[in-house]
Amino acid sequence: MSLQCRIDRALAATPPGRCVWVALSGGLDSSLLLTLTAEACRRHPRPLRALHIHHGLQSGADGFERHCRRLCSRLGVPLFVKPVTVDRAAGQGLEGAARTARYAAFAERVAPGETLWLAQHRNDQAETFLLAALRGSGVRGLAGMAACRDWRARRLERPLLGVARSTLEAEGGRQGLAWVEDPSNDDQSLDRNFLRHAVLPLLASRWPHAGAALSHSAALAGEADALLAELAELDLERLGGDPARLPVGGLEALSDPRRRLLVRYCCDRLGLARPAAQRLETLLAQLGAREGAEVRVAWPGAEARIWRGRLHLLAPPEPLPAGWQAEWDGRSCLSTPLGEVRVSLDRADGAAVRLKVAPRQGGERLRLPGRGRRDLKRLLQELGVPPWERGRLLVVREGDVPVAVIDPVNKAWLAFAEGWVSRRESLE
Numbered sequence: 028m029s030l031q032c033r034i035d036r037a038l039a040a041t042p043p044g045r046c047v048w049v050a051l052s053g054g055l056d057s058s059l060l061l062t063l064t065a066e067a068c069r070r071h072p073r074p075l076r077a078l079h080i081h082h083g084l085q086s087g088a089d090g091f092e093r094h095c096r097r098l099c100s101r102l103g104v105p106l107f108v109k110p111v112t113v114d115r116a117a118g119q120g121l122e123g124a125a126r127t128a129r130y131a132a133f134a135e136r137v138a139p140g141e142t143l144w145l146a147q148h149r150n151d152q153a154e155t156f157l158l159a160a161l162r163g164s165g166v167r168g169l170a171g172m173a174a175c176r177d178w179r180a181r182r183l184e185r186p187l188l189g190v191a192r193s194t195l196e197a198e199g200g201r202q203g204l205a206w207v208e209d210p211s212n213d214d215q216s217l218d219r220n221f222l223r224h225a226v227l228p229l230l231a232s233r234w235p236h237a238g239a240a241l242s243h244s245a246a247l248a249g250e251a252d253a254l255l256a257e258l259a260e261l262d263l264e265r266l267g268g269d270p271a272r273l274p275v276g277g278l279e280a281l282s283d284p285r286r287r288l289l290v291r292y293c294c295d296r297l298g299l300a301r302p303a304a305q306r307l308e309t310l311l312a313q314l315g316a317r318e319g320a321e322v323r324v325a326w327p328g329a330e331a332r333i334w335r336g337r338l339h340l341l342a343p344p345e346p347l348p349a350g351w352q353a354e355w356d357g358r359s360c361l362s363t364p365l366g367e368v369r370v371s372l373d374r375a376d377g378a379a380v381r382l383k384v385a386p387r388q389g390g391e392r393l394r395l396p397g398r399g400r401r402d403l404k405r406l407l408q409e410l411g412v413p414p415w416e417r418g419r420l421l422v423v424r425e426g427d428v429p430v431a432v433i434d435p436v437n438k439a440w441l442a443f444a445e446g447w448v449s450r451r452e453s454l455e
């Protein structure tokens with residue numbers, strides 16, 4: 028199939044009428060992808076735009092932008108240039124930080140429902156596969172880049188993923204295409220460039236189809252990964268279906284690999300980072316912890332707790348700033364550091380109130396309707412409020428007397444003292 032035909036087909040498969048964006052770096056691959064897509068759009072008109080991210084990292088960065096402008100004006104495609112600031116201190120290395128900034132810019136420019144095309148090709152996929160294998164990745168990593176996937180309500184597609192770089196070079200030459208070479212692509216101190224320039228040519232000298240074979244293995248790994256997700260979903264359903272609260276007994280009944288798979292799958296479902304292998308082992312070793320032990324295993328961006336026979340997966344709870352407190356009339360929207368809560372709190376007799384809201388300090392007691400004075404700590408235990416949520420609860424006081432307790436994150440009342448009611452229970 029010719030390259031043009033491949034792009035025509037990919038375009039025909041995207042939802043009609045919706046804008047297609049091409050991520051244009053100015054290199055051969057994305058310059059050619061845009062050229063072919065513009066040609067396809069001439070024959071089957073639809074909105075097409077190009078997006079260039081100006082990282083400002085190299086002295087030649089303005090040259091990339093100039094090239095993109097020239098190409099887009101020749102093709103008659105509207106170009107959007109987005110300057111970004113790359114946060115070098117983010118601990119991801121320069122390449123990783125540039126990638127993070129680039130994707131944030133993609134999400135800003137490309138609207139939900141629209142499609143973004145990237146120009147990675149088969150050789151890029153083979154490199155990604157080898158990099159994952161050298162990190163010791165499982166099937167998820169070995170699967171490399173997806174040819175298409177949903178990403179933050181947008182569609183990300185790589186129509187050239189099955190095409191060899193040599194085919195793109197030949198087509199670029201045939202069309203007399205101009206492009207800009209990124210000098211950093213030659214820097215062999217970077218792992219990917221070392222594979223590209225030193226390792227893959229050596230492999231191909233012995234196995235001419237090395238690139239195709241490696242990217243085929245990536246596709247097979249992708250399929251295996253999808254099957255494993257189906258298995259994990261079945262296990263999750265059998266264990267109650269809530270990825271944030273897995274029953275420890277049910278987990279213990281699974282084989283070790285299935286248990287690991289399920290925890291990683293639940294992290295994905297919850298949008299949490301997966302634990303690294305060692306952290307996951309540490310966590311699973313704690314499943315048998317004695318009743319009442321407070322187990323917490325954390326990793327960047329997420330943590331797990333074992334409490335009352337369940338494994339809880341969560342984002343690290345945001346603490347309330349020390350010393351925060353607010354006055355409240357019981358009527359207006361309650362603005363807290365953890366979000367706004369639209370609630371009301373009234374005296375049952377309708378009298379006007381002047382209230383103070385502050386984090387729980389410990390030792391509070393509440394006079395509950397029909398139950399007398401109760402220790403708040405005991406009450407929270409009875410209500411099943413997990414210990415990590417207790418630190419962010421807010422106690423509403425009249426004078427020094429606690430009259431209600433609210434969870435500002437789940438936007439829920441937990442208790443009212445006798446003589447107090449909320450007339451607006453719908454909280455949002």
Ligand SMILES: Nc1ncnc2c1ncn2[C@@H]1O[C@H](COP(=O)(O)OP(=O)(O)OP(=O)(O)O)[C@@H](O)[C@H]1O
Nearest residue numbers: 050051052054055056057058078079080145146147
């Ligand atoms: N600065 C950028 N602006 C817009 N899109 C970009 C930018 N850098 C990369 N991309 C997109 O991401 C894809 C992969 O990036 P990568 O860095 O591997 O490619 P490249 O070698 O810079 O460029 P090309 O793929 O065009 O030769 C590119 O093909 C392009 O679609």
